[in-house]
Amino acid sequence: MSASASPLALDPALLARIADLELAARLIVEGARLGAHRSPYTGSGAEFQQMRPYLPGDDLKHLDWKHYARTDRLFTRVYRETTEWPVMLAVDTSRSMAFADGRGVTKLQVSTLLAAALTYLLVQQGEAVGLVSHGAEVGEALPARTGRPHLVRMLGALSRTRAEGGTDLSGGLRRAAARLGRRGCVALISDLYGAEDVQPALREARRMGHEVVVFHVLTPEERALVARGDVEFVDLETGDRLVADATRIREAYAERVATFIAEQQRFATTEGITFVEAGTDRGIDDVLRAFTQQRAAQAGGRR
Amino acid sequence: MIWATPWAWALAALAVLPIVAHLWSRKQPRTLAFPTLRFLRAASPVSRRLHRVQDWPLLLLRLAIVMAIAAAAAGPTVASAWRDAAWRARLHRVIVLDVAVPADRGARIVDGLRAGVASSVVIGPGEVVALLDEAIAQATHASRVMRTELAIVWAGDGAALSTHDVADVPRSVGVRLVAVDSSTSPSDGDVTAGPPSVTIEATPDDLATRDVLQTRVQRLRLPAPTAAAVMVRWPGVDPKVLAATKDAPPVSPTPTVVSRALEAVASDPRVRDAADRALAGRGSTASGTPTSVADDLATSLEGVPLMRGWAEDARIVIGLDADATSPLGWWSIVAAAEALVRFETIDAAAPWTAQDIARTQREAAMPETPSLPGGLDTRVMWGLALGLLMVEQIARRRQAPPEVSDAA
Numbered sequence: 001m002s003a004s005a006s007p008l009a010l011d012p013a014l015l016a017r018i019a020d021l022e023l024a025a026r027l028i029v030e031g032a033r034l035g036a037h038r039s040p041y042t043g044s045g046a047e048f049q050q051m052r053p054y055l056p057g058d059d060l061k062h063l064d065w066k067h068y069a070r071t072d073r074l075f076t077r078v079y080r081e082t083t084e085w086p087v088m089l090a091v092d093t094s095r096s097m098a099f100a101d102g103r104g105v106t107k108l109q110v111s112t113l114l115a116a117a118l119t120y121l122l123v124q125q126g127e128a129v130g131l132v133s134h135g136a137e138v139g140e141a142l143p144a145r146t147g148r149p150h151l152v153r154m155l156g157a158l159s160r161t162r163a164e165g166g167t168d169l170s171g172g173l174r175r176a177a178a179r180l181g182r183r184g185c186v187a188l189i190s191d192l193y194g195a196e197d198v199q200p201a202l203r204e205a206r207r208m209g210h211e212v213v214v215f216h217v218l219t220p221e222e223r224a225l226v227a228r229g230d231v232e233f234v235d236l237e238t239g240d241r242l243v244a245d246a247t248r249i250r251e252a253y254a255e256r257v258a259t260f261i262a263e264q265q266r267f268a269t270t271e272g273i274t275f276v277e278a279g280t281d282r283g284i285d286d287v288l289r290a291f292t293q294q295r296a297a298q299a300g301g302r303r
Numbered sequence: 304m305i306w307a308t309p310w311a312w313a314l315a316a317l318a319v320l321p322i323v324a325h326l327w328s329r330k331q332p333r334t335l336a337f338p339t340l341r342f343l344r345a346a347s348p349v350s351r352r353l354h355r356v357q358d359w360p361l362l363l364l365r366l367a368i369v370m371a372i373a374a375a376a377a378g379p380t381v382a383s384a385w386r387d388a389a390w391r392a393r394l395h396r397v398i399v400l401d402v403a404v405p406a407d408r409g410a411r412i413v414d415g416l417r418a419g420v421a422s423s424v425v426i427g428p429g430e431v432v433a434l435l436d437e438a439i440a441q442a443t444h445a446s447r448v449m450r451t452e453l454a455i456v457w458a459g460d461g462a463a464l465s466t467h468d469v470a471d472v473p474r475s476v477g478v479r480l481v482a483v484d485s486s487t488s489p490s491d492g493d494v495t496a497g498p499p500s501v502t503i504e505a506t507p508d509d510l511a512t513r514d515v516l517q518t519r520v521q522r523l524r525l526p527a528p529t530a531a532a533v534m535v536r537w538p539g540v541d542p543k544v545l546a547a548t549k550d551a552p553p554v555s556p557t558p559t560v561v562s563r564a565l566e567a568v569a570s571d572p573r574v575r576d577a578a579d580r581a582l583a584g585r586g587s588t589a590s591g592t593p594t595s596v597a598d599d600l601a602t603s604l605e606g607v608p609l610m611r612g613w614a615e616d617a618r619i620v621i622g623l624d625a626d627a628t629s630p631l632g633w634w635s636i637v638a639a640a641e642a643l644v645r646f647e648t649i650d651a652a653a654p655w656t657a658q659d660i661a662r663t664q665r666e667a668a669m670p671e672t673p674s675l676p677g678g679l680d681t682r683v684m685w686g687l688a689l690g691l692l693m694v695e696q697i698a699r700r701r702q703a704p705p706e707v708s709d710a711a
Contacts, residue, residue, distance in 0.1 A: 096338035107338075193339040222338060230332035235340045242340045243332055249343065256342040 051075045085184060086128040086144040088176040089115045090169075091161060092190030092217075094135045095237040098163035099191075101219035101280045102226070110280045111189040111217050112158040117284050118187065119158075123151040130179055131157055134172030135165035143179055166237050167194035170201035183209040189278070191217050192264060194237055199267055206271050213295075214268060215278040215287070216261070223279075224254045307378025307681075314373035321365035325358065361698055368691045375684035394420040395451045397442040399434050400427035403458030404483045412481055416454050431457055435471075442476045452477035 051064060054074035064075045097108040115131070122129045123146065130144035131154055140157035142150075169190055176186050186205050192198060192214075205212050220226075227246040234241050261277070268275035274295055278287045306312070337343065398416050400409050409428060417423040426438045438453055445451040453476050472478055 099336065099338040191338060193341070227333070227335055232332040232334045233337040233340055233343055234334055236336050236338055238340075240340055242343055244343055252345070253342050256345050260342065 049078045051077055086130065086180055086182070087118070087122055087185040087187060088130045088132060088144055088180050089118060090172045090176040090186060090188045090190075091115050091131065091133045091158070092135070092167065092169060092172070092188070093133045093139055093161045093163055093165075094167040094190075094194060095163055095165060096167065096191055096193045097217070098236060099219060099222070101221055103280075105280050106163065107191055107217045107219060107280060108161065108163045110278065110284075111215070112161055113284055114189055114215060114217075114278060114287060115187075116155055116158050117288060119151055119154045121288070123148060123154075128184075129154060130176070132172055132176040132179065133157070133161045134168060134175065135163070136168050137165065138172065138175060141175070141179070144184070169195035169198040173198070173201040173205055177205045177208055177210055180210060185211040185213060187213040187215065189215040189217060191222075202267075202273060203271055206273065211274070212271070213274040213276065213291070214264070215276050215291075216264065217278045217280065218261075219280045223257055225250045305380040307380070309377055311376035311378070312373055314376055315370060317373070318366050318369045321362055321369065325362045325365075361695070364691060364695050364698060368688055368695060371684060371688035371691055375681055375688055379680045379684055381680055393450055395445045395449050396420045396423040397438050397445065397451065397453050398423060398425045398427075399431055399438045399453070399455045399457075400425060400429070401431045401456055401458045401483070402428040404428065404456055408483055409456055412456050412483065416456075416479075416481070420452075421449070427456075431455060439471050439473075439476075443473050446473060446475040450477075451475070452479055454479040454481060456481045456483060458483050 051067070052075065054063060054076045058076045062077045062079075064077050067073070067075050091111050093108060097111060098106050100106045119129045119131075126146055128144035128146045129150070131140055131142045133139040133141070139161060142153060142157055145153075169188070169192070173186060173188060176188075180186065188198075188202070190198075202212055202214070225246045229245065229247060230243060231246045232241055232243045265275050267273070274291065276287060276291045276294060396416055398413055400413060404412070406428075413425055417425075424441060426434050426441070435455075438455075442451045442453045453472055455478070457480055
């Protein structure tokens with residue numbers, strides 16, 4: 001199979017570029033297994049958290065004997081328990097994702113490639129990754145699992161996604177959050193079109209304790225109309241038609257799109273959601289790097 | 304705005320052609336699949352249909368071209384106040400002052416006529432009929448270099464202004480009749496004192512022939528105001544016995560009228576034919592006619608004058624070098640009679656009325672053809688149309704090529 005036969009044939013060069021990225025849970029998660037991420041529980045983890053006066057019943061193996069020798073007081077060393085960080089990828093496969101940019105790259109191709117790269121990174125780090133692809137109805141759905149066999153299944157599921165039907169982002173988000181079972185991360189990859197109730201669904205996921213990440217996939221041609229003259233626009237999802245002078249409405253259109261994006265970003269900031277602009281004109285590695293930097297900044301701000 | 308050929312505005316109907324062309328050749332909008340119409344609807348609140356012109360600037364340009372061509376074909380003349388004043392200021396006015404006009408009124412009227420024109424000349428006061436020839440000559444001469452108007456300050460009585468006199472004024476010269484007393488009509492004056500007569504003088508032994516001829520030309524009249532008698536003189540008749548008829552007015556015929564009458568007689572081919580035949584029969588005879596003042600009306604093949612005419616006192620004298628009973632003499636009389644009748648018919652010597660004055664007034668302020676300003680404006684309009692055509696060509700060539708690729 002040639003490298004370009006499948007959109008999900010991860011380019012070795014891309015993998016090399018993102019190999020140094022480390023995706024870590026920004027929030028405290030409560031996984032069922034031991035992992036690399038902080039747990040709300042203290043216990044046998046390797047990460048030292050604090051020292052506190054000994055209380056009867058404490059395990060004597062955590063007594064700090066050196067400290068007792070110096071001060072003649074008993075202190076217990078408390079360790080933070082670490083756990084896994086399950087991530088559910090909610091990929092929008094509505095018909096609007098079939099829109100392609102000037103190079104012919106569709107938003108769905110970018111979305112699946114981004115999801116594949118995330119899966120690769122997370123699996124490499126031993127994290128559990130699941131998938132819910134959803135248009136008007138749920139398409140591919142895989143529970144969060146770890147391991148390379150699961151990576152293969154994930155890539156296969158992503159390669160089978162097709163942009164068709166309408167949009168039900170809220171339904172997809174709720175399914176993804178429900179499939180996590182416990183606190184984890186829900187990553188929505190979508191253009192956020194056609195779903196007026198996506199913000200309540202995102203807020204709901206946040207209320208459930210999940211970390212929420214939104215990858216907003218847009219083409220440059222959507223941000224600013226490049227067409228000129230009279231154009232009959234056909235809605236990819238509804239089939240509605242609209243004749244308009246693209247030259248005349250270009251400025252008003254760009255202004256409204258910018259307002260829409262700003263509104264989404266403002267909502268994400270308010271709700272503590274990581275919002276990443278994943279334009280089709282950006283490289284996957286750039287998107288992921290911006291994602292990690294943004295999360296690091298957010299984590300730093302919370303300390 | 305004055306239009307030389309207003310019907311040319313019918314060409315403006317051709318304006319429907321670019322409109323139809325624009326509606327007919329409108330480009331179908333390209334279909335572009337788009338993720339959502341949400342922002343498009345917000346940016347374009349009204350979903351416009353295709354029943355509209357898509358290139359308004361080009362359509363307006365083409366409409367302007369059609370209208371400019373129609374306007375240029377219609378021959379525009381912009382009649383502005385400053386242009387009219389400039390037009391009037393270039394007027395030369397020849398003023399003829401009737402002697403019958405009171406001096407004070409005449410001076411006041413002349414002053415009014417001299418005001419507002421570039422130049423003027425006053426002829427008179429005198430008998431209008433007598434002054435008119437000189438005035439016409441001056442006006443004709445002046446009209447070659449500038450716009451000229453002949454203004455006649457006329458009392459409306461005494462002398463008569465014949466239509467013929469006014470008709471002598473070239474068309475390039477305007478005519479303005481200023482009747483000093485509007486209540487006085489030319490018809491009130493004694494313009495024609497009865498029909499002028501033609502008296503045929505003959506020797507006593509030729510009285511029968513004279514009577515016959517006199518009967519035939521009984522109804523001949525000369526046009527007013529000359530009212531000159533016509534005398535036909537035969538060889539051998541003593542000029543001293545020839546006299547004007549008593550009823551002929553003591554008015555000298557103008558040279559123009561005499562010349563026309565004589566030319567009309569002389570140009571009759573029958574006169575020439577009769578002269579030839581008379582000459583072939585008996586040869587030429589000498590004449591005592593003063594050749595210095597006479598016009599040769601008919602000559603033989605050898606160049607010997609057979610019939611001459613001249614003005615003498617108040618008469619037109621036609622001298623015949625032929626016998627009264629000869630065909631030449633006979634046909635001379637007939638031709639003269641017919642010519643004079645025709646002359647009278649053409650230029651009727653009817654007394655003038657107020658309507659005649661109004662009809663004769665020929666406005667000199669406005670040109671007959673808008674040669675000066677109209678021609679300029681028309682050329683400017685054609686130039687404008689040509690310029691618009693060039694702009695339209697440039698606009699068409701600069702139109703952006705159609706897009707070959709879409710975002711989708």
